[in-house]
Amino acid sequence: MKTPITTFIEKYFLHFNSATLVDAAKEYKNQLANNSKMLVSLAGAMSTAEIGKILAEMIRKDKVHIISTTGANLEEDLMNLVAHSHYKRVPNYRDLTPKDEWDLLQKGLNRVTDTCIPEEEAFRRLEEHVFQLWKKAEDEGKSYFPHEFLYQLLLSGVLEQYYEIPIEDSWMFAAAEKNLPMVVPGWEDSTLGNIFASYVLKGKLKPSTMKSGIEYMTFLAEWYTNNSDNGIGFFQVGGGIAGDFPICVVPMLYQDMERTETPFWSYFCQISDSTTSYGSYSGAVPNEKITWGKINIDTPKFIIESDATIVVPLMFGVVLEM
Numbered sequence: 001m002k003t004p005i006t007t008f009i010e011k012y013f014l015h016f017n018s019a020t021l022v023d024a025a026k027e028y029k030n031q032l033a034n035n036s037k038m039l040v041s042l043a044g045a046m047s048t049a050e051i052g053k054i055l056a057e058m059i060r061k062d063k064v065h066i067i068s069t070t071g072a073n074l075e076e077d078l079m080n081l082v083a084h085s086h087y088k089r090v091p092n093y094r095d096l097t098p099k100d101e102w103d104l105l106q107k108g109l110n111r112v113t114d115t116c117i118p119e120e121e122a123f124r125r126l127e128e129h130v131f132q133l134w135k136k137a138e139d140e141g142k143s144y145f146p147h148e149f150l151y152q153l154l155l156s157g158v159l160e161q162y163y164e165i166p167i168e169d170s171w172m173f174a175a176a177e178k179n180l181p182m183v184v185p186g187w188e189d190s191t192l193g194n195i196f197a198s199y200v201l202k203g204k205l206k207p208s209t210m211k212s213g214i215e216y217m218t219f220l221a222e223w224y225t226n227n228s229d230n231g232i233g234f235f236q237v238g239g240g241i242a243g244d245f246p247i248c249v250v251p252m253l254y255q256d257m258e259r260t261e262t263p264f265w266s267y268f269c270q271i272s273d274s275t276t277s278y279g280s281y282s283g284a285v286p287n288e289k290i291t292w293g294k295i296n297i298d299t300p301k302f303i304i305e306s307d308a309t310i311v312v313p314l315m316f317g318v319v320l321e322m
Contacts, residue, residue, distance in 0.1 A: 043238030071190025079122035082162035185245035231266025
């Protein structure tokens with residue numbers, strides 16, 4: 001007996017991007033059925049789009065085994081958790097004038113497309129508590145990755161007083177509970193990254209208290225080596241550094257480390273509204289990755305040129321119906 005989401009897409013999603021969605025979702029399920037692991041990369045503002053409602057379930061059900069994410073998605077899931085009622089939706093965002101945008105800034109509302117993140121309630125509720133963890137680590141001569149500090153923050157329970165959404169809708173909390181492996185390339189350009197840098201400039205923290213991108217890459221290299229016996233798939237949401245950084249671990253291992261037995265990624269799917277253009281990596285077709293030694297000739301590969309906020313919940317819904 002077929003389940004509702006799968007039945008729906010098999011009946012109506014028959015051509016073009018919709019057909020690719022069906023094929024990619026089925027192959028994701030095949031990968032898991034063959035005991036392959038899956039990396040999910042998150043670009044854009046998927047946390048503010050509340051992807052946590054379904055991604056958290058994917059994590060709990062062991063359908064995701066490692067995540068590569070921007071620093072923005074890392075922190076914005078927590079911001080949504082502690083300040084959801086203060087968010088402001090702007091459905092007419094396409095009609096805003098520069099003066100309208102300035103007025104939002106004056107109100108402490110930082111706009112992400114149709115949603116404004118409230119600076120005071122979101123950023124500042126986190127800053128005080130995460131700084132204490134940064135300082136404690138430094139005083140003890142320890143260093144951690146950015147996501148590890150946020151795992152500590154969530155598991156400490158100190159944020160419970162602020163929760164404004166069900167905790168099961170936070171993908172970061174689901175990840176923290178499982179101590180899910182994660183890489184966060186370019187974390188420094190996030191809000192918390194900026195805040196950490198400001199404390200360094202003030203002389204209150206040392207840069208070495210936060211583990212670096214190089215350390216993320218070396219961690220990923222060993223994780224990939226230890227988990228690739230049955231293949232590791234690559235599910236990329238959007239483009240940018242969240243996808244560029246982890247996919248390069250394969251050519252790095254067999255070219256630079258000369259580990260010639262390193263397998264290619266066993267599956268590749270990218271959901272993006274970027275189309276192929278001159279020198280665009282986010283819009284590059286999967287075949288281009290063959291020339292860089294990231295995927296093989298026969299790697300199942302898909303590109304869905306569509307809005308990830310529509311596509312990802314549907315695909316994850318299909319995978320969860322396994």
